[in-house]
Amino acid sequence: MALLSANHLKKSFGKKIAVKDISLQIDPGKFIALLGPNGAGKSTTISMLIGTLAPDSGNINFDAKIPNAQNYHRHIGVVFQESVLDGQLTVRQNLTFRAKMYKNITTHRVEDVLNEFQLLTVADQKYQTLSGGQRRRVDIARAILHRPALLFLDEPSTGLDIQTRNMIWQILNRLRQNEHLTIVLTTHYLEEAENADFVYIIDDGHVIAADTIPKLKATYAPTRLTLITSTPDLVRKNLPADLPITRTKTGLSIALSNSMASIPILKLIRPLISSFELRNGTVDDIFLTLTGKEIR
Template identity: 40%
Template sequence: MKIIEVKNLKKSFGSIKAVKGIDFQVHQGQLFAFLGCNGAGKSTTIDMLCTFLKPDAGEVWIQGHQLQHEDEEIRKSIGIVFQDGLLDDLLTIEENMKVRAALYGLKGKELQKAINDIMNTMHIEKYAHRLYGTLSGGQKRKCDIARAFIHQPQILFLDEPTTGLDPQTRQEVWNTIYNLQKKYQLTIFLTTHYMEEAMSADYVIIMDEGEIVARGTPFQLRKQYTRDKLTMISNHHFIQEWLKEKNIQYIQNGTEITAFIQNTFEALPILNHCQKYIEDFEVTRGSMDDVFIQITGKELHI
């Protein structure tokens, strides 16, 4: 079931065409990764979807509501976690949640139940009476997600949710997000500079210079745009000569010989033929970083 549908969406700022007529769909319950370098049009697109910015042209439906005609209903159906937190450093977590819940018209017992439910789901009830400004980065991020989900939206926009967090804390935050998604059949619309996070997505779109330049599952994109690598440790010239004879592309760095292969199965005949000359080896699959660089010619910088 389509929960977001975008047709011919455009936005310009003077002579700069930030978004050049893009089309895509997001299905209910998906983890949808929306990638692009700074200036690719990614943030402009998200601002339009979230009703912050008026499109120049195009049509958008979110949860069955049409952008620019039913914006209030769209805002009720989405939650947004910004890269920079919006909670008040000088209020407790519970006080922050009450302020946010009240903005959605929740009152009395309904308000308190919504706060208790989301704090228990996010496992942040122990922070209820602590000031937001005193929490660690990971604790703040969990509270930011709780704030965005206080009204139980169907779609959660995550804008680089783990930037600046250490690997262990990033994993904790993602475990929380996955639990939330599973419990509520939530649709996640993700932007990230961490390609390993995009690897977990159900579907990926890559933007560059205002256009969608690639789309597909992580597996499809890696298969189309990358090659696997077989790295062998050897002091013998036989391997290089044999790879040349078979027209297999490779690079050498000291005793490391890296052969480029279309898939991991292509490593087997090489290993079988060169086995007695190999001290050690490793097969690595193409990564989403490789995909991104191959498509855009650019690296993502955090």
């Protein structure tokens, strides 16, 4: 049974239609990525899913709860693009005040979360004095303080260095494993979606693709074997006729289902090539194939 489902969501702002028709399903314990170019409708969709925006039409269900109900918000955590914490309060004060909004969150829980996110050394500093990476860790600590079943991360690592991003994901992966946390992510760092259990790609207010990463790669970003040769026609004659082969400036390019499929091909034409390159498809390739290469 789905933890959260959304059916035929639509949302307009005046004459601008931000979300035209979006349906999705999020199963318990899964890591779901929502990807799309700027202006695709991702943030509007997230806002409807967390209950800060009401859809013009369509419906959302979270474990039989509606998004604007108080008990719905007890079971979700949200990390917004912009922080909602008080810059004049210390890290510990921000988390303590947040804890008081829920029942049965003890002081020990605040300390445990500070320790989990490696924030004890800055716990008594004002939030506004922290570095960007430290602030983001506090933002996520605040969002999981009440042990939500579902965590929304809206562009959580924008502007962060790779070390901080790695640390944050190590913590989130531990929480997924230990507390069965479900995560919904929007991000422009597409490599963060590589480990997602399921991906929705949104463009122009619609879901244009929805599947697992391996299946999306097989369809939109196959492994590609590039052969460097001065005799491309001869090489082609020595290969099976049903291979998807295209000409390049330096030889031939072959789309494959996986990297292992290159071995018998290379054995067939080894004397006829001077070099080769094998490249696995990435989430970036999927994204560009589906949404185009133009800057928006």
